[in-house]
Amino acid sequence: MATHHTSDYQTGELKSRDLSYPSGGGISYKEVNEDVVRTMTQTGKWYYLALAGAVSGFLAFWILPWAYQIYKGQGVSGLNTPDFWGIYLTNFVFWIGISHSGTLLSAILFITKTPWRRSIYRSAEAMTFFSVATAAVFIFVHMGRPWNFYWTMPYPNQRQLWLNFQSPLMFDVFAISTYATSSMIFLYFGSIPDLAAVRDRVTGWRKQVYSALALGWRGTDSEWHWLFKAYTFFAVFIIPLAVSVHSIVSWDFALSKVPGLAKTIFAPYFVVGAIYSGSAGIVTLMVIFRKAMKIEKYITLNHFDKLGMLLLVMSLLWSYINVVEVFTGWYANTSAENETLIYRMFTTPYAYMFWLMIFTNTILPLLFIFKKCRTSILACVVVSLGINVGMWLERYLILTTSLPRKFLPYMWHDYIPSWVEISMTLGSFCFFAMLFLLFVKLWPSVSIYEVKEDIGIPMRKGGGHH
C-alpha cells in the first residue's frame, strides 16, 4: 500500500488507476474522514434499536437457553446416541466457515495488490474475528462439562495431566485460538492509522481510548514502513493458517471412521466451502452495511461485481468437490456409504435439504455468469443469502445424515433438534450482529487511509489530510 504509492507522491501524477472510484476525484480526503468517523459518532435511533434487538436476542435466545442447558444437562438438546453432534457443531463449522473469507480474502487480495479490496477489507476482517468468536462459543456449548473447558489447554498442573496431541480436537483448540489471535492482530494492525485519525477527531473519553489504541501513531515514514512490514508478515502468515484451520476442522470429522465423515476430500472441501460461504457472508454483510451506514460511495457496484466473480468461481469449485464426495461414496459401494448417501439424498426430510443445497450452491450462483446479475444488488442479496443457507445445510447434512447411519443398523436413530438448539442457533446470529454493531460504532469500519490512497493526492479539497 504505502510503498507503491510513494511514487505518486514523488511524481505528483494525477492518475486514477483504480476503477473502484470512477469519479476519480469525486471524494475528498476530508469527506472520507468525516464519512467514516460519522459512522462512529453520529448514530441514529435505528442503530440503537438494532443494537438493543441484537443484545436482547443474544441474551434471550442464547444465554438463557444455554444457562438452562448447563443447569439441566446436555439432555435438553435433541442429541442422542449415536447423533452426538447436531446443530451445535453445524453452527460451529458454519461460523468458522463464515470467518474464512474475511481475513483470508483480505490477506490474499493484499498480497496480490488487488485494489478493490480496500474499502471492504476492514469489515471483512472484523467479520472473521466475530464469527470465530461465535464458533468458539459453540465449542463450549456442545461440551458436556463446559466448566472444565480449560482442561483442553496445556497448562501446568500438579496432577501431571497432559493433553492428547493425537486428537483432532486438540489440533482444533490450537488452530482456532491461533487463528482468532492472528486475525485479531491483523485487524488491529491494519487499523492503527485509522484509529489515530479517529483519535484526532473525537473528544472526551473517546479521545483517551483511541489514543491508547493508536499507540501514539503519528504517521511518520518509519511508522508506515514498520506497519507495512508487520502487515505483510501477517498477511503471508494468515493465508496458510486459514487454510489449515478449516482443514483441521474437517479432520474432526474426517479422522473418524464414520461413513459420510471419513473422507479424504474433506480438507479441501471444507476450505473451499468456508471461503465460499464466507465470501457470500461478506456480500450479504456489505449490502446491509453500505445501506445502513450510507457509504455507497465507498462500497460500489464494482466491488459486488468482483465478489460475484469470486463467488462464481468458488461455486464451481465447491460443486466439483461435492460431486467428488458423492461419487467416491457411491463408487466405494459399501453398504455403509450407500445407506448414508441414500439417507442424505433420497430420504425425507434430508432429501429436501440436500436438493435445496444443490440449488442454492450450484445452480443459483450461475446467475453470476452475467455481469448484470453481479452488479444487481437484489441478485447479490438473493444469491449470497441462498449460498449461506445452502452452506449451513451442507454442514447440517454432513453431521445429521452420517452419524444416524453408522455401521450397526440396530443403533440407527434419527436426530431431531430441540428448541434449545434452534434457539441457540438464532441466538448466535444475534450475537454476531451485536458484535458487528458494536464494531461499527467503536471502530473505523472502512479503512480511511487506504481508501484515500485510491482517491489520489490532488483531490485534497478541504485539506483534511492528517
Added chain:
Amino acid sequence: MKRRDFLKFIGIGGVGAGAGFVLGKVSKPPGAKLIPYLIPPEDIVPGVATWYASACTQCGAGCGTLVRVMEGRAKKIEGNPAHPVNRGGLCAMGQSSVQALYNPDRITKPLKRKGPRGSGDYTEITWDEALKTLAENLTELKSKGNSDKLHLLTSPLSGTLDKLVREFVSAFGSTNYSHYGLFQRKNLAFANLSAMGTASVPHYDIENTKYLLSFGADFSSTWVSPVNYSNGYGKMRQGAGERGKLVQVEPRLSLTGANADEWVPAKPGTEALLALAIANTIVEKGLAKDGGAWRGVLSRYKAKDVASICDVSVERIEAIAVEFAHTRPSLAIAGDSVSSYENGIAGAIAVNILNQVAGNIGVTVIPNGDDLGGGRRVDFSKKISTLIAAANADKVKALIVYGANPVFTTPKAAKLEDALSKVPFIASFSSFMDETTAQADLILPAHTSLEDWGDDFPDPGVGAPVASIIQPAVGPVFETKSLGDIFIELAKAVGGNAAGKITAPNFAEYLKSSWKELYSRNREMAAGTLGFEDFWNKTLQNGGWWGPPRKRTATVSARASEHLTGGPARFEGEEGQYPFYLIPYAQTAYMDGRGANLPWLQELPDPMTSVVWGTWVEINPKTAEKLGLKEGDMVNVESPFGKISAPVYLYPGIRPDTVAVPIGQGHSHYGRYAKGRGANPIEILPYNEDPRSGEAALNSTRVRITRGGSGERMVKMEGSTKELGRGIVQTVSTSEFKRMKKEGV
C-alpha cells in the same frame, strides 16, 4: 467347583450359619445410629462384600442365587454356580429382585382401608393392630361356624411355607387353600399325571438332546425353568457332543423360535394334531420304539389328513417325523402354544405320546419324583373358577391373598371383581399395591424373598433331588413381616386348633425344625455330616442341598389317550367377524405382569421387538399392508369380550392370520413404573379354562383389528432390523460346521 465359587463359600462360611438371625439387628435403616461402626457388627466389613446363598422366588423355577451384600444392603443377585437348577446363570427377572426389595412403591406398613373398596384410601396401622384385626375377623368367622368360608389364594408356594400355610388352614378348619398363577402349567402337570403318574413337569434333559422339537415352549425366556433349559440349550448347541437341532412349532415366533433351526408355523389350535400326526408317521414308518400299543389310537391322525388343517405340508410332517425318530436322543416339549386352549391337556398329552413312540421317556424326559416331599402340590380341583363361583354364592366370607394377582390375570369376562365385591373381608399379604391388593380391606405387607426365610423344592426337578434354602440377605427395608411369621402369629391370635398345632416361636425356627425332620428322614443328607447342626450350616453356606441324579422312567399309559382330541381347538369369535387369532404371550421381562413394576425390566428391550415401556401388537407386515397399517399406528384389538388399544409392531415372525400381544402391561395399580402403561390383553380374553386342570385357555379367541384407539406411542430401541450384508452376525452353515468338527480345525 471353581476357585471363585470356593472363595464365595469361604466368605459365607466366615459368617457362619444363620447369619440372617443377626441381620435384622444390624441392618437397620440408614441413620438409625450416629456412629454405626463404633462397635462394628461381626459380619460387616466396610468395602468387603458378603455373599449369601439363597434361592430366587421371582418365578417358580427355583434357581439358586448368591446375594452380594455390602454394609447390610443387597447389591446384586447372581446365580449360584453350584446350584443344579441354574448352574450360575440367572435370568433378567431374577436379577431384578433387588429392585423389588428396594422398590420405591412398596407398601411400607400395614394398611387398613378407610374409603370405599378400590379407592386406594388407606390408613397406616401398627402390626399389632393389623394382626388383631385379621385375627378378630377370622375368629368371628370361626365362631359362626363359617371356618370353611375362609379362602386362601397364593402363588404356587412350595416347601415349608406351603406346609405351614396348609397346617394353618386345616387347623382353622378350612379346605380352601389354592394356588393360582397365570402360568402354572397345570395342563402339563395334568397330562403328566394321566400319562406318567406324577402331577408335575418332568425333567427335560435338553443338554443331551440331539433333536429338540418344541411345541411353542419358549424356554429361553419364560417357560417353566428358563435358566435351566437355557443352560441345557447352550450345551446342546456347543457342548462336548454333536450339535443338537432345535425345531420350533408355533404360530408366533418366540425368542426360542428365533433360535431354532427350523420354524414350523402351524395354525393356532392345531399343534396337538400335528404332534399326533408326527407320532403316527413315526409309528407308520415302523420307526417307533413300541408302536404297537399306539397304532390304533394314532391311526386317526394321518399326516395327509392333518396337513391342511395345520397348514403344514405332508412332506414336512414326514420329514420331521423321520428326523425326530432317527436322531437319538430326541425330545419333544409341550409349551404354551400347544396347551393354551380349552383342551390344552390334549396337546400336552399328544407330546407325551410323541416322546413315548420315539422312546424318549426315561432318556430325555425324566419323570419327576418328589424325593424330598416338599415339591409344589398341584391340586386340579382348586381353580379360579371355583373361587369365583363360591364368592358369587356367598360362600367366601374372608379371602386372604398372597403373591397372586387374579384381578390382573383373569379376563374381564370372569367378572372377578364383581365376585370379590361380595366377599365381606379381603386381606392381602402383598408387599406391593397390585390390582388385587387394591381391593383388600387389610394389607399386611410381607417381606420380599431377600428379607425372608424359606425353602424351595424346584419343580420341575433336574433329575435329582434338590432342596434350596432361602435366607434373609438383608434386614427388612420397611416395616414388613416374614410371611411365615404372619401365619404363626395369626395362629396364636386365632387360638384353638391352629395355636395348638403351630407352636414354633417364629418361621425361622419352624423352617429349621422342618429341615431337621427332612434330615432325619433322608440318609443321603446325613452322609458326610456331623449331625444336623453341621448339615444346617453347610446347607446355609451352599444355598441348599442336592443329591445325585436319579434315573427314572415311566411308560405313557394308554389311558391317557382318552383326553385326546379329534380336531383343532375351539376359538371364540366367528371367523368372518374376527379374522385373527390372538396370542397373548408371556413376555421375557414382565411374565404374567409381575415384572412391570421394576424399572430395569421396563427398560429392558423386548428381545424380539426391542420395544420398551409399553404394549404393542405384533402383526405380519403383509397383513398390515392389507389393513393399511404402518408401524406405530394405534389399533384396537377387539374380541367378542372387549377391546384394547396398542400400537402396531410389524413382525415378520407371525402367521398372517394371527396377531400377538405381550402380557404384563396395562396395570391400573402396581406402582409408578407399571401404573397406566400399555394395555392388558388378558382383559379381552374369554373366560375359558381347561375344565380338567383349571389352567386358563389364553389362546382361545379370535380378534379383529381396527385402526384407532388411544394410547401411548411405541418406543423401540432398534433402528433397523436389516443387516444389509454387513456381516454383523456371521454364520456358518450346518454342513460347514460338521466339516469343521470332523477336521478338528
Added chain:
Amino acid sequence: MSGFFERIAGKLKSYREPGYYTKLDHKWTMVIDLDKCNGCEACVVSCYAENNLPVVGKEECEKSRAFSWLRIERYVEGEYPDVKVKFIPVMCQHCMKAPCETGCPVYATYHNQDGLNVQVYNRCVGTFTCATYCTYDVRRFNWFTYKWPKPLEAQLNPDVSVREMGVMEKCTFCIQRIRAAKDKAKDEGKDVQDGDIKPACSQSCPTGAIYFGDLQDPNSVVAKLAKSPRRYRLLEELNADPSVIYLKRVMGDGNSSHE
C-alpha cells in the same frame, strides 16, 4: 554425571526394544459364542445391576438415550414363513486400535496396561468425540444427572462410581472385578488364574455363551476358543482390532426336513 547419561541411554534403548509399546500385562478378551447365545437379555440386566446404570424412562428411550452398556442386537432376514432371526450381544469391544482413544483431546479414554480401553469419568469434558468415532455405538452419555428414587439407591454398587451429568461412559469389562481379582492374587503372591474374573454379563449368562480371560495366557479358555474356526470379530474390516471375539452362529442349510 556419566552414570546419569548412561541411565538415560539405557532407558532410551529399552524404548527401542521390539514390543515395548505393545506389550501388555494382560490382554483381557471376551469370547461370545453366538451359537449358544439365545438373546434372553439376562446379561443386560446384570450389567445394569453391576455398573449402576440409570433407568432413563420412556421419553429418553425414545431419544435413544438408554444406558445399556451391553445390548443385544437383533437382525431379521427373510419374510414369513422363512424368517431368520439372529442375535448378537454388543458391548465396548475394547479395541486395541480404538478410534475413540485418538479422538479424546484430554485423554479421558485411553488404553491401559491390561489391554483395556478405559474411561476416566473425572477427566471427561464431554466433547462426544469418542462416541462419534466409535464404530460400534457403545458409548453412553450422561445427558442429565440421574436420580434413583429412594430406596432404590441402596442397591448401587459401591465399587463402581455413579457418574454425573456431562460425562461419557461405556462397558469396562467390569474393571472393578478385574481389579479385585488382581488385588487378591497379589495379596496371595500369585498371578490371576484363568476363571478368576467373570464380568457380570458372563457370570449371569444362562447359556454360558460369554467367556472371559487373558488372551496372552495360552492355556486360558479364551485363548483356546480364539483359535476356533468359527471366530470372527465385529466389523473387522474397519481394523480397530477389537478384543471381543465372536464365534459364528451355526445356521442355514442342513434343513433336511424342510419342504
